[in-house]
Amino acid sequence: MRRVLTLSLNPALDLGIRLSTLAPGEVNRALESSLTAAGKGNNVARVLAMQSHEVLASGFLGSDNSAAFERAFSDWGVADHFVRVAGETRINVKLSEADGRVTDINGPGARIGSADLEALVRRLDALEELDAVVIAGSLPPGISPEQLAELIAALAARQLPVWLDSSGAALVAGTAAGPALIKPNEDELAQCLGRELTDEAALIAAAREVQHDGVDNVLLSLGGDGVMWFFDGGALRARPPKVEVVSTVCAGDTLLAGALHGELSGWSRADTLRFATALSADAVRRIGVGRADSEDFAALSAAVEIEELPA
Numbered sequence: 001m002r003r004v005l006t007l008s009l010n011p012a013l014d015l016g017i018r019l020s021t022l023a024p025g026e027v028n029r030a031l032e033s034s035l036t037a038a039g040k041g042n043n044v045a046r047v048l049a050m051q052s053h054e055v056l057a058s059g060f061l062g063s064d065n066s067a068a069f070e071r072a073f074s075d076w077g078v079a080d081h082f083v084r085v086a087g088e089t090r091i092n093v094k095l096s097e098a099d100g101r102v103t104d105i106n107g108p109g110a111r112i113g114s115a116d117l118e119a120l121v122r123r124l125d126a127l128e129e130l131d132a133v134v135i136a137g138s139l140p141p142g143i144s145p146e147q148l149a150e151l152i153a154a155l156a157a158r159q160l161p162v163w164l165d166s167s168g169a170a171l172v173a174g175t176a177a178g179p180a181l182i183k184p185n186e187d188e189l190a191q192c193l194g195r196e197l198t199d200e201a202a203l204i205a206a207a208r209e210v211q212h213d214g215v216d217n218v219l220l221s222l223g224g225d226g227v228m229w230f231f232d233g234g235a236l237r238a239r240p241p242k243v244e245v246v247s248t249v250c251a252g253d254t255l256l257a258g259a260l261h262g263e264l265s266g267w268s269r270a271d272t273l274r275f276a277t278a279l280s281a282d283a284v285r286r287i288g289v290g291r292a293d294s295e296d297f298a299a300l301s302a303a304v305e306i307e308e309l310p311a
């Protein structure tokens, strides 16, 4: 069991709505709906806590609707180190259709003031004996990509491995600040480099370029096509088995958490990637994060194909 800090600067309540088919502009009747404490960092926290790590979750929470998060942290066994800010945490809508298509509508988030950021920095400075830090998700209004970079640099200066999953300008600035790992998907990697990546060779070259610029690990997620993991000295590729897609919403967060679990457990890279890929494939079979206690998880893991990518 290791001690991990997850940072959600812009968490969300996810309003998950399952429909047979979305009819835009019409009255739609949902098959089911749910409101869940989420945001990328919190989803990672939830998976790591399920793997028995000591998880401390921090970031900013709107004080007007924090109760749902407080209940969730207590249910998940995650320690609540969030700074409370004025207003409400955003509600993000996730529409899942029967054919596996997901439509996300993500809010901007509550505005963060300079005193809130100072309070967060003080809170993080007081957290000791951490083994890793995950920073995941978008930035709320009031926090700039440069401020994210400063947070990463300060944590990295404490010799903490920082794993970053963000997008757009936040990913660009964050990548330059020296995280140990980034987890882009194809679009995010293309945004990060400011050019289109049209085929696999271009993706591989792009990931290696990011490594060359100082990020040791690039965990490139490719949806149903799997994952490529570029690390110091090599690269592996994993392909998940075909699964029935219910919702892809937490797949990337589950992948990152699964990989961190393997790293913190001292597993080989191949075993780590197999576990993380299987866990993320399990996530798409359900609404929510992946679970390693599903009945057929061993079979799912065994069906993941791992290969070494040529140097």
Ligand SMILES: Nc1ncnc2c1ncn2[C@@H]1O[C@H](COP(=O)(O)OP(=O)(O)OP(=O)(O)O)[C@@H](O)[C@H]1O
Pocket (backbone or CB within 6 Å): 184, 185, 220, 221, 222, 223, 224, 225, 226, 227, 240, 241, 242, 243, 245, 248, 249, 250, 251, 252, 253, 255, 276, 277, 278, 280, 281, 284
């Ligand atoms: N259709 C699928 N079948 C099996 N595994 C999948 C499928 N889609 C995604 N996965 C698994 O989940 C991982 C993460 O998916 P993806 O690349 O879509 O992440 P993402 O874009 O970060 O998603 P999100 O931000 O919605 O969590 C993939 O690398 C893969 O292992």
Ligand SMILES: O=P(O)(O)OC[C@@]1(O)O[C@H](CO)[C@@H](O)[C@@H]1O
Pocket (backbone or CB within 6 Å): 010, 012, 013, 014, 038, 039, 040, 043, 092, 104, 106, 136, 137, 138, 139, 167, 249, 250, 251, 252, 253
């Ligand atoms: O708007 P962001 O911060 O980029 O992404 C937020 C979000 O879509 O990411 C998670 C899934 O990965 C959801 O729980 C959440 O709503």
